[in-house]
Amino acid sequence: MEISFKGKHALVTGAGKGIGRATARALARYGAKVTAVTRTQSDLDSLVQECPSVVPVCVDLADWQATEAAIRDVGPVDLLINNAACAVLQPFLEVTPDQFDQSFAVNVKAVLHVSQVVARGMVARRSGGSVVNVSSQASRCALKNHTVYCATKAALDMLTKVMALELGPHQIRVNSVNPTVVMTEMGRRGWSDPEKAEAMTSRIPLGRFAEVDEVVNSILFLLSDKSTMTTGASLPVDGGFLAC
Numbered sequence: 001m002e003i004s005f006k007g008k009h010a011l012v013t014g015a016g017k018g019i020g021r022a023t024a025r026a027l028a029r030y031g032a033k034v035t036a037v038t039r040t041q042s043d044l045d046s047l048v049q050e051c052p053s054v055v056p057v058c059v060d061l062a063d064w065q066a067t068e069a070a071i072r073d074v075g076p077v078d079l080l081i082n083n084a085a086c087a088v089l090q091p092f093l094e095v096t097p098d099q100f101d102q103s104f105a106v107n108v109k110a111v112l113h114v115s116q117v118v119a120r121g122m123v124a125r126r127s128g129g130s131v132v133n134v135s136s137q138a139s140r141c142a143l144k145n146h147t148v149y150c151a152t153k154a155a156l157d158m159l160t161k162v163m164a165l166e167l168g169p170h171q172i173r174v175n176s177v178n179p180t181v182v183m184t185e186m187g188r189r190g191w192s193d194p195e196k197a198e199a200m201t202s203r204i205p206l207g208r209f210a211e212v213d214e215v216v217n218s219i220l221f222l223l224s225d226k227s228t229m230t231t232g233a234s235l236p237v238d239g240g241f242l243a244c
């Protein structure tokens, strides 16, 4: 199956590390102009070194006004990947208001905001477009010490559906991918302990965590014209975890 993003402009959030960085690189490889948004300048510097066509934007997505100013003038966007998120693990009884606010600000509110800015442009230009929100298996399955993370990802899945409902008439498709654990920096923080990892992999029918490229390939599919009748969907990339 051949996929090309030639002539398309993609905006990827959280493009400094992990899944977002790999997505930005893949989109550039398949011909897209890529705007990479993240908050650590050194990550953007190294990304641009690897991929000189990438346009870097350094901003903390938790800051609504700074985000608005940073992405207002990036030009017409055809493909949006809302990937940035934070995952701070706390037992339910110890969840702090700060962590609740920070997590919802990045994992949900920033997705809504960036999508508003981008989708307003798509609607005004009547160009249509495709949005992929990077959610998680945690949106649909309770995981110990993941109270806030699970809640943000459940909210993100519903945000995905309502966006699909309201933006569909403008030919803007909105879907999510819902990966299992991936050993990025975020994944390593939560799942490096072999006992914990084994407890999770033993519940995954395919018996292993996902690789970054397996998530990227699903994102590319949902962005591409190979999925033109798919919107409002949550695509598990979880080796069957959510099927059980």
Ligand code: NAP
Binding pocket: 013, 014, 015, 016, 017, 018, 019, 020, 037, 038, 039, 040, 043, 059, 060, 061, 062, 082, 083, 084, 085, 086, 087, 106, 134, 135, 136, 137, 178, 179, 180, 181, 182, 183, 184, 185, 186, 187, 188
């Ligand atoms: P990661 O390695 O921690 O990378 C996340 C990226 O997002 C980093 O570049 C980070 O920048 C950026 N980011 C975070 N907060 C930001 C903010 N406020 N403003 C701007 N950029 C921000 O994570 P990942 O594993 O690639 O995760 C990517 C997505 O996959 C997330 O939505 C995550 O929830 C989801 N996911 C991950 C897993 C997993 O096991 N890894 C499983 C399921 C779903 P800094 O490093 O500078 O903060």
